[in-house]
């Protein structure tokens with residue numbers, strides 16, 4: 001049995017990156033536009049959001065854009081058009097940030113934590129190791145403390161794999177960051193879906209076991225790629241990648257959904 005009714009894939013913008021950010025030491029001459037993706041689940045226990053995209057307000061303010069992106073070495077800055085905005089996409093589905101009861105964060109990089117500040121009512125599930133790293137200085141260049149070092153966030157740290165709801169399981173997949181996690185979602189019609197988050201940005205990370213550009217632990221990062229591959233092989237799950245520019249054009253995007 002599963003408590004999950006629908007999965008919405010939310011395309012929330014693009015990052016413009018040298019390919020080596022996705023594939024370790026491979027493709028330095030190529031520049032990719034990779035999607036920033038978040039996922040919304042309609043469940044028997046309310047609305048669950050997996051990752052919260054990038055906060056476009058940082059990009060719409062020229063001073064903030066310079067300070068947080070281009071001057072900080074994140075150049076060119078990401079692109080978030082109005083139709084990519086998370087709040088706007090939720091509204092198209094008929095809900096708002098205030099309706100989200102649970103946020104699950106794959107990890108604390110800025111393209112995943114942007115709108116957390118808009119959901120103070122939500123419980124926020126994160127791996128304990130990731131949360132602890134996020135409270136420790138110096139903070140990784142890829143993290144915006146202003147997104148998540150905030151009073152009043154209802155953190156619910158977990159350790160390792162955990163069943164969050166019937167049909168919704170957190171999969172510990174460290175390596176890219178110390179407490180990175182992926183999700184397994186069991187849908188009534190589609191069957192199992194694996195949301196890989198940043199275990200590998202691209203299909204080729206999984207097909208050829210290529211490490212992500214950045215990791216805090218390469219051995220763990222490779223083990224996480226292999227874990228996802230084994231799970232997909234074993235279950236026949238649909239694998240949805242957060243940052244794959246090809247797959248994003250081939251799948252159902254919100255307001256369409258998987259059920």
Ligand SMILES: [Zn+2]
Nearest residue numbers: 109111112198
């Ligand atoms: Zn990411």
